[in-house]
Every structure is written in structure tokens, then in C-alpha cells.
Ligand SMILES: O=C(O)COP(=O)(O)O
């Protein structure tokens with residue numbers, strides 16, 4: 001097996017814990033619609049497939065009208081854009097691991113279903129942007145994860161072949177699209193997976209980002 005030379009990271013639930021800010025924005029939208037607020041766990045169960053699916057799931061779970069998504073999704077983005085970095089933090093060890101891997105010469109990228117504007121705002125605010133040679137967001141291409149196109153796009157930007165690349169994510173989509181694009185996959189157990197971790201089909205499960213360095217043999 002070829003050594004790993006490029007790593008693509010999912011954002012929400014893998015690099016950053018963004019659920020509190022997402023919850024606040026969702027609950028403001030729900031309040032405007034006269035609907036009940038969601039708990040943090042409910043929101044975690046709805047993240048990972050892009051903002052349109054998050055808003056749709058939030059409305060359905062609270063008895064709202066998902067027929068006006070065309071207006072509700074931009075409204076959510078306005079509400080979220082104003083508070084995307086209030087409580088959002090990197091998971092333990094993430095900045096240190098990214099610095100270590102970059103220092104070892106690995107090429108790093110982000111592939112997320114979150115829209116680009118919020119993605120860049122978070123990466124910049126948390127001091128993570130400089131680690132990544134490619135950032136492919138939910139609206140960068142017409143396709144989103146689990147379609148393998150965003151992963152392939154990131155690999156092309158990093159000049160890396162699938163056989164020498166690894167995807168690290170929290171969701172079955174991340175593992176699924178890594179497989180579809182011919183990459184190895186590591187899943188984190190602390191994120192927002194909607195399925196039991198053992199069923200994700202990843203090459204390895206890690207409970208914290210520093211375990212990735214050991215798994216790669218790059219201590
Ligand atoms: O669903 C989203 O908006 C983002 O999710 P991801 O970073 O886990 O792809």
C-alpha cells in the first residue's frame with residue numbers, strides 16, 4: 001500500500017464542533033416560524049448533508065412547512081452567517097495535528113458540505129485556513145458528498161492520487177465517498193454520525209485526532 005501523502009478532512013463533526021452555533025441559528029429560524037426549538041442532540045443528528053437538508057429536517061421535526069425552503073435556507077444562512085464562529089471550536093488536538101502533518105510534508109484539504117462562505121469564515125477565525133491547500137465546500141461544485149466529485153476535485157488541487165490519499169470524516173457519507181473515489185478512510189467517533197461507528201466501514205476508527213498521527217506512523 002502506498003504511503004499517505006494527502007489527507008482530506010471533513011469539517012463539521014471532524015475538525016470543528018459547530019453544533020452549538022448551528023443550533024442557535026436553526027432555533028432562531030424556527031422561532032420566526034412559530035415552532036419549538038431543537039435540542040443540541042437533535043441538531044447533531046441533522047448535520048452533515050448540507051444546509052438545505054438541515055433546514056428541511058429541522059422544519060419536519062417541528063411540524064413546520066418545508067414547502068418554502070427556497071426562502072428558509074437563505075434566511076438560515078443569514079442567521080448562521082452572523083454567528084458561525086461564536087461557540088465553534090476545533091476538537092482537541094486538531095490544530096496541533098494539522099501543524100504536525102503539514103510539517104511532515106503532507107498535503108491537506110477540507111471537503112465539506114457546508115457552504116463556502118461559512119467554511120472559510122470558520123477556518124479563518126479558528127486559525128486553521130493556512131493548513132489547507134484545497135477547500136472544497138458544499139457549493140463549490142454542483143455535486144456534494146456522498147458524490148465523489150468533491151473529493152476528486154480536492155485531490156486534483158493537491159496534485160495527489162487517490163491511492164496515496166486518506167479521507168477523515170465523521171459521517172457514513174465521508175467513508176462512502178472515500179470508497180467511491182478510491183481513497184482510504186478513517187472515521188472519528190466523536191462527531192455527528194447518524195449511524196453506529198462500527199457500521200461506517202472505515203479502515204480505522206479514532207476517538208481523538210491525535211490518534212491519527214499514530215495510525216499513520218508519523219509520530
Ligand atoms: O452539513 C453540513 O453543512 C456540513 O457537514 P460536513 O462538514 O460534515 O460535510
Ligand SMILES: [Mg+2]
Pocket residue numbers: 010011012013014048169170171191192
Ligand atoms: Mg461531518
